[in-house]
Amino acid sequence: GNSVTQMEGPVTLSEEAFLTINCTYTATGYPSLFWYVQYPGEGLQLLLKATKADDKGSNKGFEATYRKETTSFHLEKGSVQVSDSAVYFCALTGATGFQKLVFGTGTRLLVSP
Amino acid sequence: GAVVSQHPSWVICKSGTSVKIECRSLDFQATTMFWYRQFPKQSLMLMATSNEGSKATYEQGVEKDKFLINHASLTLSTLTVTSAHPEDSSFYICSARKGQTREQYFGPGTRLTVT
Numbered sequence: 001g002n003s004v005t006q007m008e009g010p011v012t013l014s015e016e017a018f019l020t021i022n023c024t025y026t027a028t029g030y031p032s033l034f035w036y037v038q039y040p041g042e043g044l045q046l047l048l049k050a051t052k053a054d055d056k057g058s059n060k061g062f063e064a065t066y067r068k069e070t071t072s073f074h075l076e077k078g079s080v081q082v083s084d085s086a087v088y089f090c091a092l093t094g095a096t097g098f099q100k101l102v103f104g105t106g107t108r109l110l111v112s113p
Numbered sequence: 114g115a116v117v118s119q120h121p122s123w124v125i126c127k128s129g130t131s132v133k134i135e136c137r138s139l140d141f142q143a144t145t146m147f148w149y150r151q152f153p154k155q156s157l158m159l160m161a162t163s164n165e166g167s168k169a170t171y172e173q174g175v176e177k178d179k180f181l182i183n184h185a186s187l188t189l190s191t192l193t194v195t196s197a198h199p200e201d202s203s204f205y206i207c208s209a210r211k212g213q214t215r216e217q218y219f220g221p222g223t224r225l226t227v228t
Binding site: 103 | 117119147154155156157159162206208215216217218219220221222224
């Protein structure tokens with residue numbers, strides 16, 4: 001079945017540092033890939049997505065590229081801010097029809113001033 | 114936009130009582146809504162998928178008689194936790210699928226505490 005593996009957190013960075021959160025997946029065909037962000041006490045917000053190989057999703061300075069050859073969708077940001085502190089979830093849906101979201105375990109990011 | 118609301122945002126109830134949580138899509142019609150449960154510092158666990166006008170599909174291990182789901186309209190789904198117990202305390206999050214896209218839009222969540 002489909003699955004998503006994320007790096008364990010927490011990831012602790014200083015403000016303006018470079019961020020990478022690794023995400024790899026297992027799925028048949030070409031799934032759609034997502035990054036969601038969850039701020040404390042809130043639901044999930046879609047951060048970015050990519051629906052086919054080599055697509056780059058981007059939003060609010062975050063980027064992730066759909067790499068079919070390495071089955072990865074790593075999240076990156078060049079300069080993090082304290083306000084980026086949250087939990088980040090990598091997720092996918094199956095390639096055919098509409099299938100349920102499969103989430104990774106989440107990675108907590110802590111950014112200090 | 115694609116806004117999903119939940120009500121209430123938090124609720125405290127006594128053991129043995131039932132609690133209803135509402136999930137609404139505010140600016141779009143959602144043929145499919147999803148209910149998730151999230152334990153502290155853990156990922157989301159899909160509980161069930163509900164399609165408007167039909168019975169919900171529950172994930173393995175989720176008691177359908179305990180977690181009643183009703184999707185009566187294209188903008189509203191409800192989750193009722195019946196005879197709640199302290200182990201049902203959790204963060205419940207709904208999401209809604211917009212049209213035929215693969216995206217889900219999430220509500221802000223409801224924190225349930227059973228005493």
